[in-house]
Amino acid sequence: MTPGGVLLEARHVTQRFRLPNGQVLEALRDVSLAVREHEVVALVGPSGCGKSTLLRLLAGLTRPADGQLLYRGQPLDGVLGAAAMVFQSFALLPWLTVAENVAMGLETRGVNGAARRDAVARAINLVGLDGFEQAYPKELSGGMKQRVGFARALAVAPEILLMDEPFGALDPLTAENLRSQAVSLWRDPATGVNTMVIVTHSVEEAVFLAGRIVVFGSNPGHVREELINQLPYPRKERSPQFEEMVDRLHAILTATLLPEAEPAPAAAPQRLPPFARVHVAEVTGLLDHLLTRPDGKGPVFELSEDLGVDYDRMSAVVRGAEQLGWVTTPGEIVQLTPAGREIMAMDDAARKDATRARLSRHPLFARILGMLKEGEGSVEDEEVLADLTIYFPFIPADSLFQTIIEWGRYAELLDHDADAARLTLLTS
Numbered sequence: 001m002t003p004g005g006v007l008l009e010a011r012h013v014t015q016r017f018r019l020p021n022g023q024v025l026e027a028l029r030d031v032s033l034a035v036r037e038h039e040v041v042a043l044v045g046p047s048g049c050g051k052s053t054l055l056r057l058l059a060g061l062t063r064p065a066d067g068q069l070l071y072r073g074q075p076l077d078g079v080l081g082a083a084a085m086v087f088q089s090f091a092l093l094p095w096l097t098v099a100e101n102v103a104m105g106l107e108t109r110g111v112n113g114a115a116r117r118d119a120v121a122r123a124i125n126l127v128g129l130d131g132f133e134q135a136y137p138k139e140l141s142g143g144m145k146q147r148v149g150f151a152r153a154l155a156v157a158p159e160i161l162l163m164d165e166p167f168g169a170l171d172p173l174t175a176e177n178l179r180s181q182a183v184s185l186w187r188d189p190a191t192g193v194n195t196m197v198i199v200t201h202s203v204e205e206a207v208f209l210a211g212r213i214v215v216f217g218s219n220p221g222h223v224r225e226e227l228i229n230q231l232p233y234p235r236k237e238r239s240p241q242f243e244e245m246v247d248r249l250h251a252i253l254t255a256t257l258l259p260e261a262e263p264a265p266a267a268a269p270q271r272l273p274p275f276a277r278v279h280v281a282e283v284t285g286l287l288d289h290l291l292t293r294p295d296g297k298g299p300v301f302e303l304s305e306d307l308g309v310d311y312d313r314m315s316a317v318v319r320g321a322e323q324l325g326w327v328t329t330p331g332e333i334v335q336l337t338p339a340g341r342e343i344m345a346m347d348d349a350a351r352k353d354a355t356r357a358r359l360s361r362h363p364l365f366a367r368i369l370g371m372l373k374e375g376e377g378s379v380e381d382e383e384v385l386a387d388l389t390i391y392f393p394f395i396p397a398d399s400l401f402q403t404i405i406e407w408g409r410y411a412e413l414l415d416h417d418a419d420a421a422r423l424t425l426l427t428s
């Protein structure tokens, strides 16, 4: 689809918030963005650069401190009826059924009776939730909950879908699946959705979905760069053209984290996989539980139920165990590997040794160990945090740092001196 006329526009928008301590925070400064009909626009950039704030302004949920929001050339007056929002947190009411949750938006728009029932049935059908109308959110997986989130948005037959990290809380497989469905919904004239704006933390997701990717910078939030993405839909995630676009966007994002006056570095750092932010005990708990199951395997839904852990958390723990080579994940199944079995059979000291060997091979730990060696066995927290921010613009560096310390200490690879604010190397 070729973009049409301007549908939704922010003109020189500035937004400020008063913080509890009385200070005023400028979240956006002089942001102008025109979204055209039939476009998919992705908003990306470091955490806190005002992407969600802009999305809420575009939805008419809040008003700017300065500047204008326009829909088809007319100033926005209150909540924009032509748009519907999908949130990362699903935002479902637990005491309402799927059908009742889907009907929420219609209710507030005064659609009642048969029209409401029809719209709910149509939306539930569009997202493939038939048969679950009377279920309650707690009976649904994360992916299904987000389908309800989409159905609720689609029920009002919006022209524009505004999405705030809609796939952020889902495991990678479910996210991939729902992402493809979002593209289908947008391409299918029957849904009525012709334009989408999505806030995302994922470079791949932006490249998969968007025709235009708007990169924000922070302090205060502003538009830094735009990338046009003309790959034909439906997009293939592992094609060379796709990878090339991902690399280009990654290079732009890396550059946005460096001071604006400086030119982009000649060679942008290569992409590193982050280490899952989970505790050692959570991973060993998972392996312990898998040992009790036939063939050492089980579907991730069941594991999360058995262990009383929420599905999203369970997915993160599984990812952590997978990064260490202790489980594999064919589809929704989590399978203990021979290495996972071995480690559980070891005594504590041997387990630490084996973990140390695995961690040292993980690219992120390998990089930090490299920094420690270069620094003759010690490096300032600040240096590591700056490094993490550049490599993982979308992950809170502090939290990743804490995970690194926990695992590093457990495996007796490194230690942390909080007083000196330095990491130190334990092994050579």
Ligand code: ADP
Pocket: 017, 018, 019, 025, 027, 045, 046, 047, 048, 049, 050, 051, 052, 053, 054, 199
């Ligand atoms: P992003 O979506 O890019 O992560 P946000 O738009 O959520 O960023 O936030 C931008 C900045 O504005 C952040 O510093 C955030 O803490 C602040 N902020 C957002 N909403 C509010 C609010 N209602 N009150 C105070 N500060 C807010």
